[in-house]
Amino acid sequence: MGEAVARTVGERFRELYGAEPQGVWAAPGRVNLIGEHTDYNDGFVMPFALPHTAVAAVSRRDDGILRLHSADVPGDPVELRVADLDPGSDKSWTAYPSGVVWALREAGHELTGADVHLASTVPSGAGLSSSAALEVVIALALDDLYALGLSGPRLARICQRAENVYVGAPVGIMDQTASACCEAGHALFLDTRDLSQQQIPFDLAAEGMRLLVVDTQVKHSHSEGEYGKRRAGCERGAELLGVDALRDVPYADLDGALERLGDEDEVRRLVRHVVTEDERVERVVSLLESGDTRAIGAVLVEGHASLRDDFRISCPELDLVVDTALASGALGARMTGGGFGGSAIVLTEATDVDAITKAVEEAFAAAGFTAPRVFEAVPSAGARRVL
Numbered sequence: 001m002g003e004a005v006a007r008t009v010g011e012r013f014r015e016l017y018g019a020e021p022q023g024v025w026a027a028p029g030r031v032n033l034i035g036e037h038t039d040y041n042d043g044f045v046m047p048f049a050l051p052h053t054a055v056a057a058v059s060r061r062d063d064g065i066l067r068l069h070s071a072d073v074p075g076d077p078v079e080l081r082v083a084d085l086d087p088g089s090d091k092s093w094t095a096y097p098s099g100v101v102w103a104l105r106e107a108g109h110e111l112t113g114a115d116v117h118l119a120s121t122v123p124s125g126a127g128l129s130s131s132a133a134l135e136v137v138i139a140l141a142l143d144d145l146y147a148l149g150l151s152g153p154r155l156a157r158i159c160q161r162a163e164n165v166y167v168g169a170p171v172g173i174m175d176q177t178a179s180a181c182c183e184a185g186h187a188l189f190l191d192t193r194d195l196s197q198q199q200i201p202f203d204l205a206a207e208g209m210r211l212l213v214v215d216t217q218v219k220h221s222h223s224e225g226e227y228g229k230r231r232a233g234c235e236r237g238a239e240l241l242g243v244d245a246l247r248d249v250p251y252a253d254l255d256g257a258l259e260r261l262g263d264e265d266e267v268r269r270l271v272r273h274v275v276t277e278d279e280r281v282e283r284v285v286s287l288l289e290s291g292d293t294r295a296i297g298a299v300l301v302e303g304h305a306s307l308r309d310d311f312r313i314s315c316p317e318l319d320l321v322v323d324t325a326l327a328s329g330a331l332g333a334r335m336t337g338g339g340f341g342g343s344a345i346v347l348t349e350a351t352d353v354d355a356i357t358k359a360v361e362e363a364f365a366a367a368g369f370t371a372p373r374v375f376e377a378v379p380s381a382g383a384r385r386v387l
Contacts, residue, residue, distance in 0.1 A: 005055060005119075006026070006386045006387040007024075007387065008119075009024055009055045009056070009071075009117060009118075010024050010387060012117055013057035013115070013117040016115075016117055017077075017115045017117075019059065020059075021057035022058065022059040022145055023057070023058060023141065023145070023385055023387065024056065024057045024058075024385070024386050025056050025137050025140050025144070025383065026053040026054070026055045026137060026384060026386045027053060027133045027134075027137035027140060027180070027382070027383035028049040028051065028054075028122070028133055028178075028179055028182070028380055028381070028383070029049070029053070029054075029123075029130055029133045030047040030048065030049050030128065030129045030132070030133075031048060031050060031128065031211070031213060031377045032045060032046065032174065032178075032336050032337065033046045033048060033187050033202075033211075033284065033296075034046050034280055034281050034299060034300065035047075035281040036277060036303065036307055036336070036337075037172075037230060037273065037274065037307075037313075037338075037339075038172075038247075038274055038277050038278055038281070040171070040172035040192075040231055040234070041234050041245050041246040041274045042244070042245035042247035042248075043193075043245075043246065043247045043277070043278040043281070044190070044278050045188075045190050045281065046187050046189050046190070046200070046281050046285065047175075047177075047178035047182065047188055048178070048182055048186065048188060048202060048377075048379040048380075049178060049179065049183075049184075049379065049380045049382050050128060050377060050378075050380055051378055052122045053120070053121060053122065054119075054120040054122060054130070054134045054136075055118065055119050055386070056117070056118050056141050057116070058114055058117075058145060059114065059115045059145075060112070060145045060146065061112060061114055061115060062113065063113055064081055064082050064083055064113050065080070065081060065082070065113045066080045066081070066082050066085075066097075066098060066101055066113050066116070067113075067115045068094050068097055068116050068118070069116065069117045069118065070093060070117075070118045070119070070120075071119035071120075072119065072124075073093055077115075077117075078092075080098055082105070082112065082113050085099075085105075086102075087099075087102070087168070090166075095166060095167045096131055096134045096135050096138075096162070096163070097134060097135070097138045098166070099135070099162035099163065099165075099166030099167050100135050100138045100159060101114070101142070102166050103158045103161045103162040103165070103166065104148070104158055106161070107158060109146065109148050110146075111142060111146060114141075114142065116138065116141075118134065120134065123215055123373070124219075125219035126215040126216075126217075126219075127335075127341070128213070128215075128337065128343060129175040129178065129179060131175075132163075132171075132175035132178070132179050133179050135159035135162055135163060136155060136156070136159055136179040137383060139155045139158055139159050140155060140383045140385070143155060144385060152177070152180040152181040152382070152383075153181065153195045155176070155180050155383075156173060156176035156177040156179075156180045156195075157173065157176075159180075160172070160176050163176075170227060170228050170231050171227075172192060173192050173195070174190065177190055177197075178190075178382070179382060179383055180383050181382050182381070182382040183199050183379075183382065184379060184381045185203050186199040186200055186201055186379055187199075187200045187379060189285050200288050200289065202379050203379075204293070205350070205378075208349060208350050209294070209348065209350060210347075210348055210350050210353050210376055211346070211376065211377045212346040212353065212356070212357070212376060213344075213345055213374070213377045214343060214344045214346060214360055214373070215372055215373040216315075216317035216318055216321065216341060216342065216343065216344070216369070216370075217369075217370040217371070217372060217373065218315060218317050218318075218342065218370075219341055226313070226339075227338055227339075227340075230270060230311060233266060234270050234271070234274060236267050237261065237267045237271040237274075240261055240264065241261070241271070246275060247278065249271065249274075251278070254275050254276070258271065258272060269309075269310040269312070272306075272310050273306045273310040276302075277303060277306060280302060280303050284299050287299070294331055297331030297332025297333075300332035300345070300347060301322075301333065303334045304322050304335055304344075307334070307335055308335075311339070313335075313340055314335050314339065315341055316367075317341070317369055317372075318344050320360075320363055320367060320369070321372070322334060322344055324356075324359050325344075325346040325348070325360060328360075329349075329352050329355070330346050330347060330348045330352070331347040332346075332347040333346040346360075353376075357374045361374070
């Protein structure tokens, strides 16, 4: 995120509020390399941060007023009273930043208001965590301005609570942690149970490869019912198997666990995905650490099949990306994010980027789908103050 963009956001803040902001902060969206729908099952994930960010110019207020404005939403700043913030009271975009203020106050931090101007380059509804980026940038700014002294993992927990309780979306901890804690040139191997982290070097360009993101332009929403149904089904599976979370079902014991679920067919599928997906994350970590990066492509393909057939959250556009990319020579591909739309990722040799991109675009045109947006995903820095 360039300083020029930060200055533009700062200038707009001055136009809106008639004063200089006390700072400008940025927080990125993310791509999840592997580990889908494992985070709310206490499992493993492996995201990395994108160069696309939510940017916020912010100043502290001491009169209990929160003013919010977004460059991406027409209209004047929205004015709220901090003391009146209440879960479920806001169904607009402002629920994300105001939810963070509410969650910080609920955690015992005295916040007396703020002026905020936001802009984002993270595609909304593309499965790239635009909402988490928005939450984290607000949390980081307020942490700085109010000298709260919160760590990255703690900020992530605050933001997750804001989205779970205030917004009403049953998301796990991965997206917020990725936005807060990722490092440039690395993927984040995260244990979502204890939030232990390992930064895994992930420099595809140095090895002659690229990772493409294909935004299908099919929008999704975490707060809609299907996501919640999958989470409830996973919790049901853990209950039936007598474990705290599906993370506790050993991969070696998966067949036995599935047998114990009897005729609970839908729960069986969900359990099978989560347990095998945790194993895939560990396999990708091992392959990257051993330098066998190209071999992760096959693991990505396995992950897509599991999300499509067992978790049942793919869609025709996502399947078309994966099938077309693989038929055009990609090393691997899978849907990424919460599902029901959003984006797919494609691992490819650098020399094949143009051919694969063209093939996917032509396949979408032939199917009558909206043209996809294709761009390279470069592992980038996590949330930080930029001005």
